[in-house]
Amino acid sequence: MQKKVLKVNPKDNVIVALLDLPAGESVHLDGTDYTILKDIKAKHKFAAVDFEDGDHILMYGVIVGKANQSIKQGEVITTENVKHQSAKVVGKTATLGWTPPNVDKWKDRTFMGYHREDGQVGTENVWLFFPLVFCENKNIETLKDIFEKELLHDKASKHQLLLRSLLNGGATVEVEEEQTDTRIFKNIDARFITHQGGCGGIRQDAEALGRLFAGYVNNPNVAGATVLSLGCQNLQVQIFMDSLHALAPNNKKPIVVYEQQKSGTIDEMLTGVIKDSYEGIKKANEIERKPASITKLNIGLECGGSDGFSGISANPVLGEVSDIMAAVGGTTMLAEFPELCGVEQELVNRCVNDEDGVKFLKLMKDFEASVVAAGSGFDMNPSPGNIKDGLITDAMKSAGASKKGGAAPIVEVLDFTEYATKPGLNLLCTPGNDAECTTALVGSGATVVLFTTGLGTPMGNPIAPVVKISSNTILAEKMSDIIDFNAGTVISGEKTIPEAADELLELIINVASGEVKTKADVLNQNDFIPWRRGVSL
The missing domain is CATH 2.30.130.110 (Archaeosine Trna-guanine Transglycosylase; Chain: A, domain 4)
Structure with a gap:
């Protein structure tokens, strides 16, 4: 009962x-x-x-x-x-002890991943198309239409078929056979990013966007990239290339770069882009999945559309998974700094290095100061949906949100666009906004993202699978098309947190191996929203 x-x-x-x-x-x-x-x-x-x-x-x-x-x-x-009220933080006051969970059943587990020359292992094999400035969005969209139709052979969706039926006066339209993979290349996907940045804002935002894209190219889920530039924007090609070199000095991944103001007509540029990208994609298709230790996984941890159960079911389940990964030598990242307000003392005490505790508090202080300067505050973080479902203060929301990070020591504190390189639990400075947070996690190296929700959030990422975990069974049943895993069994008493965590980690391994597609991937949810910390000029 x-x-x-x-x-x-x-x-x-x-x-x-x-x-x-x-x-x-x-x-x-x-x-x-x-x-x-x-x-x-x-x-x-x-x-x-x-x-x-x-x-x-x-x-x-x-x-x-x-x-x-x-x-x-x-x-x-x-x-x-x-x-809203939270405890004052005075710096590191203690060293929290941690007893790692028993990981005998996990320490030798593997997944089927894509091995890169730098030693990283991806869960996907993606050729990524992106612009350095919003002026090139139209050309990216044109390339997306061309490559998806000719290279990926995407079939008409049931909604396209519905419109086709209406255009034919209501006549029945035959539904195409499901399941058949008609792609020309079986081992590579092409993904396309558009955005509203790269120019018009402050230089720092353009430079941060360049570092973010460098992180995406360096992410082991990416095999190569096609980059479009207009030519006159703040985010110059050289800024992006310098950022990539700083992150990966020995980068061997192929990168196709075209600048429109040097290429002549759009037709001339697109002709070259298509030919060069095709050659890169054809070569990347030769890469196949091979076994890799689960220690090679980098798992992003976040929540969105949280409810009053998130902090007692879904988030603690992620915390258990995070602790397992830390114990075996894998990497996890806990983000969303506005949703760590009120638990700073615990997190500072968990930092392995004192300087990381200082860095964490400075990032939190600077972030909150910028929010206050804009006429808001961390205390205004809970959304109407959060409040309606029981999260009535930011500190209450934060205390539950932090449970995603488990109890393991914090090995490093990272600012936005810094790349995770240390195994164990990392803290990454991002906003609480779902898409901005996911975008940042993947840019810092996450190869799989775990996303808890109590209300339902249909969001994904262009290059990394996003696994949705519901905090309650009602949501899992009502929105089954977007939920991958139901942690509501913890609330009903059907499973303990460790039992649910074991089941979730099995799913993660299957997703990382390409054996299970996330609901976000099935729905083609490829959201990309960079965090803009500055103002527009």
């Missing part, structure tokens, strides 16, 4: 409703009976004690808010009676 309520940490003074609880119902937890004073929806919290104005609200064992009025035991915690 499913439990009705849960206290996440023994120190907590609020309790999570796992089911809808009507006013007047009595629930029993840890030797105490609680009477629900008002209807409370599942995922929301109620007071375990009487609060007075100014009292701290504790969840996950940390401060997640402050009462701004009296709250009675059994009363629902809301945005009206609680405001």
Whole structure:
């Protein structure tokens, strides 16, 4: 029988409703009976004690808010009676001990990946097309249309067939046979990126975009790239090439570069681009999957469309996976710095090197200062959807979001566009925005991204598979076309967190080996939104 309520940490003074609880119902937890004073929806919290104005609200064992009025035991915690509050951070105060999980069943596991000359191993084999400036988006879209029709032989979707039927006066249109792979090249995919940057903003944003693209080319999921430039933009070809050289001095991957203002007509340029890209793609198709240790995986950790269950089901499952990967020698990255507000002290204490703790706090401080200067604040991070489903303060959301990083030591703190090179858990400075975060994780080397959601987010990435993990079973059933894994079994009591983590890691290995396609890949969700830290000029 499913439990009705849960206290996440023994120190907590609020309790999570796992089911809808009507006013007047009595629930029993840890030797105490609680009477629900008002209807409370599942995922929301109620007071375990009487609060007075100014009292701290504790969840996950940390401060997640402050009462701004009296709250009675059994009363629902809301945005009206609680405001954001988090503990002050004073620098490293302790070294947190960590007992690694038993990884006997994982230490010798392999996946089928694409081995690169620099020793990295990819989960995909992609030829990537991208522009250095938005002025070249149209040419990238033209190339996408050409290559997808002729090289990949994409079939008409059912929605295209519906429109075709309507154009034919409602006549039935034959549905093409499924499953048959008609691609000319079986071992390579072509992916296409467009964006709105590269010029018009400050130079620093253009340079950051160049470093981000360098990270994408260096990512082992990429076999080679075609790069289009206009010629006069802030993000010059040389800036991109310098960024790539700084990251990968011995880069052997083929890169096709064309600059429109040097090429003459669009027709002349596209003719050359198609010929040169085809030769590169044909060569990259010769690369085949081979066994590699799972220590070669670089797993990005993030969440989006979170709910009140995310921090007690899906996120802790990712934390267990992250700890397993750290224990065997793999790499994980925890991002979304606005969603680490309130848990800074724990994270600083987990940093292996003191200088990384200092760097983390500076990045957090500078990020928040820029947000305040824009007239906002980290306390405004929870979205309307988050609040509706029980995440009413940023600290509450953050305390649950940080669970994706497990308990392993933090080996390095990375700023946006810095590339992960150390095995273990890394922190990466990104916004909380789903697409910007995923884009940044992959640019820093993630070859698979794990994305938890309680509300449903149909998002993917051009070069890395994005595995969607639901926090609750209702979402997994309602939006089955975008969810890959259901962690709601933790809420229902069907599985423990370690059991769910083992099952998820098996799925990750299958995805990394190309044996299972993520729902985002099936839906062709190839989202790419670079983080712009500056302003437009």
